[in-house]
Amino acid sequence: MFGADARVVLRALGTSWVHVSSAAGDFRYVRILEPGETLLLPDRPDLSLWTGNAGGLEIVVDGRALPPLGSDGRVVRDLPLDPESLLAHLQTRAR
Secondary structure, eight states: OOOTTOSEEEEESSOEEEEEEETTSSOEEEEEEOTTOEEEOOSOTTEEEEESOGGGEEEEETTEEOOOOSSTTOOEEEEEOOHHHHHHHHHHHHO
């Protein structure tokens, strides 16, 4: 949605409420993603995610899917969406 060069993509596996915002408050995106929908995020290091359905959302960074954020219906707040932090998280979970 925001650009084909997005490094971070949110993909809905199930119906998921998402709230993506910047620390400064100059970027905010809130909506419900339906299964199969994707959200291409702008390449910004200051974005964070809130979701009401961690199990229904997949985060893809540079084409690599992260492990699940949690179970269906689990709320996740203030997850940094900086690509480097997400990749570090992926490396940690792979060990």
